[in-house]
Amino acid sequence: xxxxxxxxxxxxxxxxxxxxxRRILSSVVNTQIAEHRVYGGVVPEIASRRxxxxxxxxxxxxxxxxxxxxxSVDALAxxxxxxxxxxxxxxxxxxxxLALAAEKPLIPVHHIRGHIAANYLAEPALEPPFLCLVASGxxxxxxxxxxxxxxxxxxxxxxxxxGECFDKAARAMGFPYPGGVELDRQARSGDxxxxxxxxxxxxxxxxxxxxxxxxxxxxNLLHNAAQRGDPIDVPSLCASFEKTVCEALVTRxxxxxxxxxxxxxxVAGGVSANTRLRASLLSEGKRARCRIVMPPLSLTGDNAAMxxxxxxxxxxxxxxxxxxxxxxxxxxxxxxxxxxxxx
Ligand code: KG4
Ligand code: ZN
Numbered sequence: 642x643x644x645x646x647x648x649x650x651x652x653x654x655x656x657x658x659x660x661x662x663r664r665i666l667s668s669v670v671n672t673q674i675a676e677h678r679v680y681g682g683v684v685p686e687i688a689s690r691r692x693x694x695x696x697x698x699x700x701x702x703x704x705x706x707x708x709x710x711x712x713s714v715d716a717l718a719x720x721x722x723x724x725x726x727x728x729x730x731x732x733x734x735x736x737x738x739l740a741l742a743a744e745k746p747l748i749p750v751h752h753i754r755g756h757i758a759a760n761y762l763a764e765p766a767l768e769p770p771f772l773c774l775v776a777s778g779x780x781x782x783x784x785x786x787x788x789x790x791x792x793x794x795x796x797x798x799x800x801x802x803x804g805e806c807f808d809k810a811a812r813a814m815g816f817p818y819p820g821g822v823e824l825d826r827q828a829r830s831g832d833x834x835x836x837x838x839x840x841x842x843x844x845x846x847x848x849x850x851x852x853x854x855x856x857x858x859x860x861n862l863l864h865n866a867a868q869r870g871d872p873i874d875v876p877s878l879c880a881s882f883e884k885t886v887c888e889a890l891v892t893r894x895x896x897x898x899x900x901x902x903x904x905x906x907x908v909a910g911g912v913s914a915n916t917r918l919r920a921s922l923l924s925e926g927k928r929a930r931c932r933i934v935m936p937p938l939s940l941t942g943d944n945a946a947m948x949x950x951x952x953x954x955x956x957x958x959x960x961x962x963x964x965x966x967x968x969x970x971x972x973x974x975x976x977x978x979x980x981x982x983x984x
Contacts, residue, residue, distance in 0.1 A: 642956070643707075645714045646949030647700060649732030650724025650752045651778070652683045654695040655945035656703035658714060662758070662953025663765055667706035668939075668946040671695045678818050682808075689727035696735050703945070711743045718952030720945075721749035721962075721982040722969035723779070729968035737966060747962040748952040751977035752943075753780055754792070756909035758951035759936035759944075767934055772903040774894040775974075776918070777910030778804035778819070781850055781890070783897045784974060786907075789954035792974045795897050796848025803886055804912045806852035810859040810882050814875060824879045825915050831880030836862065838885040848893050855885050880917075887918045894922075895929050907934045914941040 643666065648655040657668040673691045677683045704710055711717075719736035722729055733749075740747035757773045769789055775782040781798035801809070804821055811820020816827075838858050843849035859882055866873050890912075898906055908922060919935055926933035940947060955977070965983040972981060 642716070642953065643709060643714045644716050644718050644748070644949045644952050644956070645700070645704065645709070645711065646718040646750070646945040646952055647696070647732045647736050648720045648752075648755070648943060648945040648948045649692045649696065649728050650720045650722070651728060651943055652677055652688050653943040654692050654699050655943060656700040657945035657949050658703055658707035658709050659946060659949030659953065662950045663761055665762060665946045666709070667703045668944055669699050669703045669706065670944050671699050674819065681812060681818050683725070685725045685727055688725055689731055692728055692731035696731060700735075700739075711739060711745070714745065716746045716748055716952070716956060717743075718748040718750050718948055718955075720752045720755060720948050721966060722752065722972045724752055724970065726968060726970040729970070733966060733968045737962070746956070747966065748955050748960060749962045749966055749979055749982045750948045750952050750955060751972060751974060753777070753782070753909075753974045754951045754977050755947040757784065757786060757907065758954070759909055759940040759947035760907040760934045761950045762940060762946060763936045764934045767905070767907070770903065771905035771907055771934070772894060772898055772901065773907040773909055774890055774922075775909045776803040776890055776912035778802060778808065780910065781852070782974065783848055783894050785897070785901060785903075790958045790960070790977070794974060795901070796846070796850065796893050798850040798852055799843055800851050800853040801856060803852060803890060804910065806856045806886060807912065809856045813860045813863050814878065821912065821915070824883065825917070827876045828879035828883045829876075829916065831874065831876030831878070833877070833880035833884040835874055835877035836881035838881065840885060841889060848897055850889050850893060852886065852889070855882065883915070883917050887915070887921050890918065891921045891925055895925050895931070898929060898931055903931070905932045905934065909936065911942050914938050
């Protein structure tokens, strides 16, 4: 079964053609990062306008690259939430119009379920159940993936998401948006023991996380150093910060694995591109005797291939949209049926 998938939840306009949820026939991503960088973050109004301008060409290229047409694919899929509402609405309305005109079924997909499904593209033998650490710009979750469309959140951040924390710390250090990538690069040559940050805990909820304190500690450290005229060892600050955040994520996902008896741990979302996080998941995985699955770097950020992968399993579960399909800005990962996205 071939699905044309569309993604426009934030600042990437993307389309892909995916076969049986596992094989990428094409994947096109048009990123707006350079334009938003000037403002230090994503400007929702600009994102919506650029999606409108680019979506037609991005979809046409994805179809052409796969040697398909809208008539030849079996179904369409679209990210219907969560995300920026104006950005989501561009993809949802475009997909509704195209599906109606081509008389094809339309599958609404939860963005975070899509990130998790990037692992099916990375590892053809991967099947639920497994645990997934989700670390993106908007979410930090430990998810028990019981089945392809059955998710239970075991732990979550109580404040900032890990990616948001990376971006805010990077911004305080003067790196351009989105700073996570540059912070990762700088950290490689730093000493991770030079600066110490408290390891955050949420009282009574050992699998929950909190990142805003670490972010504030970085901002205060920079502020105090500037006032005193003390020099900052930026690579070591990056490495020490990264170590604190990665430890928080990795220790929790393996505690969850011990508690649930999970033998497979996956990772998803933009922060899963982080060098230290990937290395530390692999080494802890060896120690815990867990299989570790990670999407390739090309599938860690927002893309439509992952949406097409999840869409296949939503289709098998009978999750097809009708005229009432709408976009939603917030929605827990446990919910993702067409009724959850309805007007
Ligand atoms: O999943 P994603 O592309 O968008 C959302 O759905 O939020 O995640 C974007 C986040 C940004 O905060 C970005 O700074 C972070 O992922 N990120 C990284 C790295 N690459 C991207 N954070 C740390 N290290 C990286 N290498
Ligand atoms: Zn995302």
